[in-house]
Amino acid sequence: MSxxxxxxxxxxKEREKRxxxxxxxxxxxxxxxxDGICSLQxxxxxxxxxxxxxxxxxxxxxxNMVTPALFERFPTLDAFADASPDEVGEYxxxxxxxxxxxxDIVAMANRLREEYHGVVxxxxxxxxxxxxxxxxxxxxxxxxxxxxxxxxxxxHCIRITNRLGLTDxxxxxxxxxxxxxxxxxxxxxxxxxxxxLFGRDICSARSPHCGECPLAEGCPGKGENPK
Numbered sequence: 225m226s227x228x229x230x231x232x233x234x235x236x237k238e239r240e241k242r243x244x245x246x247x248x249x250x251x252x253x254x255x256x257x258x259d260g261i262c263s264l265q266x267x268x269x270x271x272x273x274x275x276x277x278x279x280x281x282x283x284x285x286x287x288n289m290v291t292p293a294l295f296e297r298f299p300t301l302d303a304f305a306d307a308s309p310d311e312v313g314e315y316x317x318x319x320x321x322x323x324x325x326x327x328d329i330v331a332m333a334n335r336l337r338e339e340y341h342g343v344v345x346x347x348x349x350x351x352x353x354x355x356x357x358x359x360x361x362x363x364x365x366x367x368x369x370x371x372x373x374x375x376x377x378x379x380h381c382i383r384i385t386n387r388l389g390l391t392d393x394x395x396x397x398x399x400x401x402x403x404x405x406x407x408x409x410x411x412x413x414x415x416x417x418x419x420x421l422f423g424r425d426i427c428s429a430r431s432p433h434c435g436e437c438p439l440a441e442g443c444p445g446k447g448e449n450p451k
Contacts, residue, residue: 234392239405245442246390246406252438253418260414262368263421264288269344269369270301270336273354274329276361282319284420290316301342304333328356346370359397367413375400375407376416380423387427387445 234242254260263284266272271291278287294315298304304312313326332354336342344365345351351362360376367374375381377396381403385391391402407415426433434440 242390242402243406245388246403247408249388249390249439250407250411250415253415253422254411256438257418257421260417262364262417265291267295269365270304270333271295272368273332273344273357273361273365274304276364277328277332277356278316278319278325280325281321286319290319301333301337304329305337307333325356331355332357344369346372359400363400363413363416367416372413373404373409374413374416375403376413377403378416378420379429380420380427381416383429384419384423384427387432387443388439389444 262272264272264275264279265288266275274294275287275291278290294312297315298307298312307330309323309326309330312329313322316322316325316329319325335354336344340350345354346366346369348359348362348366351357351365352359360378363374363376366372367376377399382391382394382396382399385399385403386394390406391399393399393402403412423429426437432445434443434446437443437446440446
């Protein structure tokens with residue numbers, strides 16, 4: 225039996241309604257957050273790949289505090305590939321799950337060196353073959369590094385798009401597929417970055433500030449305050 229995940233089919237009328245709402249959200253968030261860039265600090269594709277791995281169950285702010293010393297100690301792919309997970313772990317201890325993340329980072333660097341000639345891949349399919357890399361990380365790399373249409377279905381994206389009625393599932397893959405169907409390809413990556421800023425600023429998990437929200441009118445989740 226196939227285990228391929230598929231997004232729920234919706235009617236043509238519902239799809240058009242969601243598409244209109246998605247375009248409205250794109251424009252409203254573009255106006256509020258013009259830059260729409262990644263919060264993680266990096267200088268090259270490898271650094272973004274590693275920083276994104278560190279961001280799992282950790283804030284971007286914490287990752288940005290940790291990575292300067294990490295990248296100074298391990299400035300190249302070879303430095304990471306030849307490192308011991310224990311030493312890498314000491315630099316990232318405050319990011320949480322540091323032992324697993326350290327093992328993944330070293331294994332990832334080795335795989336990049338041995339199989340990809342030191343070049344970070346530019347497709348979701350190849351990126352997700354790397355240790356510790358899921359679709360969220362792969363989409364971020366494809367969008368931010370290679371300028372491809374990407375949907376980063378992180379916790380902010382899933383929560384907010386469900387509240388806005390753009391998506392109807394908490395499954396990251398299905399959210400990604402539903403949004404790919406609704407968003408203009410050239411807007412999707414920046415839109416996801418703006419959702420992160422919007423989620424921190426206005427549409428928080430516990431106490432959304434609906435009175436300050438540019439999308440409050442017509443929002444199905446207006447006033448939602450989950451316990």
